[in-house]
Amino acid sequence: MSYWHTYGPAGYPLTQLGWGLGIISIVVIVVIAVLLLGALSHERSRRATDDTQLAVGREGGGMGWIYIGTGITTVVLIACMGWTLVTSASVVRPPSPPALTVQVIASQWWWGLKYTSAEPSRTFITANEIHVPVGQPVRFEVASTDVIHSFWIPQLGGKMDVIPGQTNVTWLQADKVGVYRGQCAVFCGAEHAHMALELIADTPEGFRAWQDDQLHDTPIAASTEAREGQRVFQAHCAACHAIRGSDAAGIVGPDLSHLMTRRTLAAGLLPNTPGNLAGWIADPQSLKPGAKMPDHLVSGADLTAVVDYLKTLQ
Amino acid sequence: MSDVETFRAPIIARATDQSESSHILKRSWEGRGGIAGWLSTVDHKEIGKRYLITAFAFLIIGGLEAAVMRAQLAQPNGHLLTSEQYAQLFTMHGVTMIFLYAMPVLSGFSNYLWPLLLGSRDMAFPRLNALSYWVFLFAGLFLYASFPLGKAPDDGWFNYVPYASRAFNPGLNIDVYALGMVLLGISTTVGAINFIVTLLRLRAPGMSINRVPILIWGTLTASVGNLFAVPAVSLAFFMLWMDRQFGTHFFDVGAGGQPLLWQHLFWMFGHPWVYAIVLPAMGIVSDGLPTFCRRPLVGYTPVALATVSTMALGFGVWVHHMFATGLPIIAVSYFSAASMIIVIPSSVAVFSWIATIWTGRPVFTSAFLFFAGFVLLFVIGGVSGFMTAAVPVDLQLTHTYFVVAHLHYVLIGINVFPVVGGIFYWFPKFTGRLMNETLGKWTFWVMFIGFNIGFFPMHILGLAGMPRRIYTYAEGLGWGSLNLIVTLGSYLFAIGVLMFVVNVFVSLKRGQRAGDNPWDGASLEWSTSSPPPPYNFAVIPTVASRYPLWEGRLNQGDDHSSTQQGFLLDKGRETMGTTSLDAEPDVILKMPSDTYAPLLLGLALAMLFVGALLHSWWLLGGAAVVSLLASIAWLWPERSLSQIET
Numbered sequence: 040m041s042y043w044h045t046y047g048p049a050g051y052p053l054t055q056l057g058w059g060l061g062i063i064s065i066v067v068i069v070v071i072a073v074l075l076l077g078a079l080s081h082e083r084s085r086r087a088t089d090d091t092q093l094a095v096g097r098e099g100g101g102m103g104w105i106y107i108g109t110g111i112t113t114v115v116l117i118a119c120m121g122w123t124l125v126t127s128a129s130v131v132r133p134p135s136p137p138a139l140t141v142q143v144i145a146s147q148w149w150w151g152l153k154y155t156s157a158e159p160s161r162t163f164i165t166a167n168e169i170h171v172p173v174g175q176p177v178r179f180e181v182a183s184t185d186v187i188h189s190f191w192i193p194q195l196g197g198k199m200d201v202i203p204g205q206t207n208v209t210w211l212q213a214d215k216v217g218v219y220r221g222q223c224a225v226f227c228g229a230e231h232a233h234m235a236l237e238l239i240a241d242t243p244e245g246f247r248a249w250q251d252d253q254l255h256d257t258p259i260a261a262s263t264e265a266r267e268g269q270r271v272f273q274a275h276c277a278a279c280h281a282i283r284g285s286d287a288a289g290i291v292g293p294d295l296s297h298l299m300t301r302r303t304l305a306a307g308l309l310p311n312t313p314g315n316l317a318g319w320i321a322d323p324q325s326l327k328p329g330a331k332m333p334d335h336l337v338s339g340a341d342l343t344a345v346v347d348y349l350k351t352l353q
Numbered sequence: 354m355s356d357v358e359t360f361r362a363p364i365i366a367r368a369t370d371q372s373e374s375s376h377i378l379k380r381s382w383e384g385r386g387g388i389a390g391w392l393s394t395v396d397h398k399e400i401g402k403r404y405l406i407t408a409f410a411f412l413i414i415g416g417l418e419a420a421v422m423r424a425q426l427a428q429p430n431g432h433l434l435t436s437e438q439y440a441q442l443f444t445m446h447g448v449t450m451i452f453l454y455a456m457p458v459l460s461g462f463s464n465y466l467w468p469l470l471l472g473s474r475d476m477a478f479p480r481l482n483a484l485s486y487w488v489f490l491f492a493g494l495f496l497y498a499s500f501p502l503g504k505a506p507d508d509g510w511f512n513y514v515p516y517a518s519r520a521f522n523p524g525l526n527i528d529v530y531a532l533g534m535v536l537l538g539i540s541t542t543v544g545a546i547n548f549i550v551t552l553l554r555l556r557a558p559g560m561s562i563n564r565v566p567i568l569i570w571g572t573l574t575a576s577v578g579n580l581f582a583v584p585a586v587s588l589a590f591f592m593l594w595m596d597r598q599f600g601t602h603f604f605d606v607g608a609g610g611q612p613l614l615w616q617h618l619f620w621m622f623g624h625p626w627v628y629a630i631v632l633p634a635m636g637i638v639s640d641g642l643p644t645f646c647r648r649p650l651v652g653y654t655p656v657a658l659a660t661v662s663t664m665a666l667g668f669g670v671w672v673h674h675m676f677a678t679g680l681p682i683i684a685v686s687y688f689s690a691a692s693m694i695i696v697i698p699s700s701v702a703v704f705s706w707i708a709t710i711w712t713g714r715p716v717f718t719s720a721f722l723f724f725a726g727f728v729l730l731f732v733i734g735g736v737s738g739f740m741t742a743a744v745p746v747d748l749q750l751t752h753t754y755f756v757v758a759h760l761h762y763v764l765i766g767i768n769v770f771p772v773v774g775g776i777f778y779w780f781p782k783f784t785g786r787l788m789n790e791t792l793g794k795w796t797f798w799v800m801f802i803g804f805n806i807g808f809f810p811m812h813i814l815g816l817a818g819m820p821r822r823i824y825t826y827a828e829g830l831g832w833g834s835l836n837l838i839v840t841l842g843s844y845l846f847a848i849g850v851l852m853f854v855v856n857v858f859v860s861l862k863r864g865q866r867a868g869d870n871p872w873d874g875a876s877l878e879w880s881t882s883s884p885p886p887p888y889n890f891a892v893i894p895t896v897a898s899r900y901p902l903w904e905g906r907l908n909q910g911d912d913h914s915s916t917q918q919g920f921l922l923d924k925g926r927e928t929m930g931t932t933s934l935d936a937e938p939d940v941i942l943k944m945p946s947d948t949y950a951p952l953l954l955g956l957a958l959a960m961l962f963v964g965a966l967l968h969s970w971w972l973l974g975g976a977a978v979v980s981l982l983a984s985i986a987w988l989w990p991e992r993s994l995s996q997i998e999t
Contacts, residue, residue, distance in 0.1 A: 040817060040819070040831075041816065041817040041818050041831065042749050042816065053745045053746060053748060054749075057740070057749060060739070060740045060746055061740060064736035064739065064740055067732065067736050068729075068732055068733055071728070072732075074711075075728055075729060077711070078707050078708075078710035078711035079710060079725060100651070100712050101652070101705075101708035101709065101712040102651060102652055102708075103708075104704045104705070104711070105651065105655055105701055105704045105705055107704075108700060108704030108707075109697060109700045109704060112696060112700040113697055116694075119693065119739075119743070120693050124686055124689075126743075127682055127685075127686055127745050131682050147521075185515070186513075186521055187516065187612060189677060189752055191752075193818045196748070197677065197745065197747075197748020197749050198677040198749070199677060199679060200679060202612050202613065203612060204612060205613075205679065207678075207679035222818070224751075224752035224820045224821075225513070226508070226509050226516070226821070226822040229436040229437055229440070231436075231820075231823060231824075232436065232823035232825050329436065329437075
């Protein structure tokens with residue numbers, strides 16, 4: 040989450056300016072600290088005499104400090120303002136037209152993602168894990184279904200608040216293949232702390248492959264266990280979750296198509312392992328109290344079956 | 354009508370606290386004593402002390418809330434608190450520190466000190482002063498009443514909608530906050546009016562507007578600011594309450610309401626408020642520092658103008674809390690530039706303080722240490738504010754611990770340090786005894802070191818990407834060790850605050866006797882006894898310069914202020930009303946006697962809000978009637994209170 044270094048043109052100018060203003064700030068603190076220490080300690084003998092005597096016989100002395108100090112401050116300040124304005128202008132738009140538009144739909148406490156395309160057949164929905172091609176600007180249209188959130192992948196760029204009733208637009212670009220963590224930044228209720236997401240920057244080929252993969256319907260459950268699991272899922276889970284290629288089409292919770300391709304569960308809370316998956320389904324309220332997913336929807340043999348089914352969602 | 358005095362040429366006399374006239378004054382001004390006197394007093398000194406004590410009680414409560422939160426965050430995956438408990442704690446911590454400590458504590462100083470600094474016998478509206486305190490106290494109790502029930506406000510102190518709307522937050526929590534803030538707004542507003550009128554009318558003869566102490570400029574500026582800022586937030590909270598209780602749609606997204614409307618209204622208030630809770634504190638330093646540097650403040654006029662211009666600019670910067678909300682870049686750039694401009698008046702103040710120390714001959718008392726330490730904290734809090742004012746940088750910094758660090762440097766560095774220094778400075782005037790200097794110096798170092806260990810690493814946590822208001826965090830994000838340092842540092846700071854409180858209690862009983870002017874200060878409060886008599890001054894002083902008690906030593910020519918000889922005004926509770934700019938004697942003001950009306954009105958108003966909260970319309974109606982009756986009793990014309998021409 041540290042943004043001392045950033046990895047794309049939406050972040051570089053911010054980081055440069057941040058370092059610049061940060062260093063100026065530290066210099067200011069040091070200069071003032073030195074002046075203050077100097078003021079406190081210089082000519083210590085001055086204090087040796089009678090305390091009740093006044094040091095300076097008139098009010099005017101010392102004005103040079105204010106003139107010079109404020110003068111220098113003003114010059115530095117105006118330079119910084121200019122730098123800030125230029126930097127602001129440079130990140131308003133991406134350097135080239137965005138290759139891709141992703142709609143980010145934030146809810147308490149997870150991220151829905153819709154990859155749009157001019158061709159309706161290439162549009163798909165996923166959750167909590169953004170994939171982008173490296174080296175290309177991506178446009179993000181952020182919207183909320185409930186309260187205010189903030190969309191933030193610190194190593195790629197600044198925040199964009201997600202405000203219900205309006206769609207805010209931002210862009211990011213990753214110049215290096217890798218995984219970039221993000222987290223909701225505006226307090227949004229009980230599990231604000233557990234509303235993370237990941238952005239995975241892949242080579243254009245890798246991204247294309249992922250995209251094609253996501254576009255496929257998930258395969259029909261093959262084994263008996265998985266078919267039983269699908270039945271349980273349809274009975275208990277499908278009101279909220281969708282799995283493309285099955286009858287499950289709920290929109291309240293994250294779309295689970297190709298769930299097994301994701302690295303984490305529950306918006307970045309847990310690594311995606313079968314054990315964690317079973318634990319999450321059995322007892323989400325102990326892991327993420329207040330989440331909309333209820334406890335004990337499925338248990339025992341049903342739980343095993345559902346996990347078996349979900350494991351097939353490659 | 355013949356029995357009403359309408360004209361009198363006031364007697365000019367020489368008098369001290371031992372004079373016979375002083376006994377007459379004492380009889381006129383002294384309260385009844387006992388519980389009855391305690392409840393009905395309108396003495397600004399009594400009210401000021403109550404403000405200070407109540408605000409410190411809230412500071413300690415808010416500090417304990419922070420201590421619990423820091424225990425939770427000391428390590429990754431902390432589970433001492435549930436997320437809802439954490440939300441209530443961080444909300445009440447913010448509400449307490451910002452609304453129930455930071456402003457009221459400054460009101461305490463100003464209430465106590467204004468008439469003494471200005472050479473008056475009370476504030477312009479003593480009864481309004483009492484009302485202001487009672488309503489503050491009741492609003493604080495109102496906000497805290499729901500805390501033990503687990504229904505305290507829980508959406509952060511800036512309470513963003515729609516999370517604060519009924520759909521997402523159905524309990525009483527937000528209603529308590531909404532109504533509590535409207536109630537508190539009444540206290541702030543009447544207090545502000547009182548300060549403004551007091552400045553315009555109650556300065557000692559000769560104390561023209563360019564001779565008032567900087568603290569007066571700070572509180573005056575804050576009061577004018579509050580008059581314009583508070584209506585925005587009272588309106589916003591009232592609209593929110595209407596949304597929640599009566600289905601209006603001001604912030605209801607589904608019906609076309611706007612979440613950003615809340616943010617605009619809140620921050621139009623919120624940012625000026627930030628200046629209102631630092632400018633008087635800066636005034637404390639600007640007045641205290643010269644005493645210990647043994648010279649007048651360098652640049653009185655630029656510092657006074659900087660104070661006023663900071664507040665004026667402060668009304669044009671509110672959007673810097675909203676840079677990431679998707680507003681157009683042109684709009685946010687304006688607010689970015691406006692926010693940065695505030696560096697200029699701030700630098701005037703900083704260089705004035707440094708020059709005052711440099712060209713002075715500093716005496717290293719506890720109070721001086723707090724004032725000098727404050728200068729460095731002011732600069733650190735200032736430059737982090739300058740960084741967040743730059744839009745592109747703020748897009749990363751906003752909503753992170755960097756902002757938490759910034760606001761604590763501002764609120765603790767620029768409010769708590771001057772306040773503690775101010776207590777060391779004026780404690781002898783308040784109580785007649787000095788605070789313990791040895792313990793005081795230790796206290797400074799513990800607080801200063803603890804504060805910096807506790808809060809400086811928060812900047813780095815923010816740069817490491819830690820968002821605000823998360824009740825826990827996972828391992829492996831690199832936040833664990835810094836959070837542990839923050840927790841330990843903040844506990845050290847808390848020990849420093851505890852040492853200060855112990856010092857106050859011990860010094861109250863055993864402190865060394867102070868005398869009238871233990872620091873050889875220059876302003877009028879040091880010319881009267883410690884603690885001051887109920888009537889403040891045996892005669893109304895006459896002022897001929899900014900530093901009436903230093904005139905003989907400043908070689909300023911033929912300025913002659915007079916504290917021993919002046920208008921006697923001993924026919925009941927009287928003080929001198931003067932003209933607004935030049936402070937020429939104008940009228941003799943008859944001041945009201947002690948009365949229960951402010952307490953009764955304050956109680957009735959509090960009950961009115963309790964009725965609204967609980968939908969108890971009978972209680973609300975009854976309280977409204979009592980409020981009206983109390984107001985009528987209060988405002989009933991009294992011939993003895995008509996002012997007298999001179």
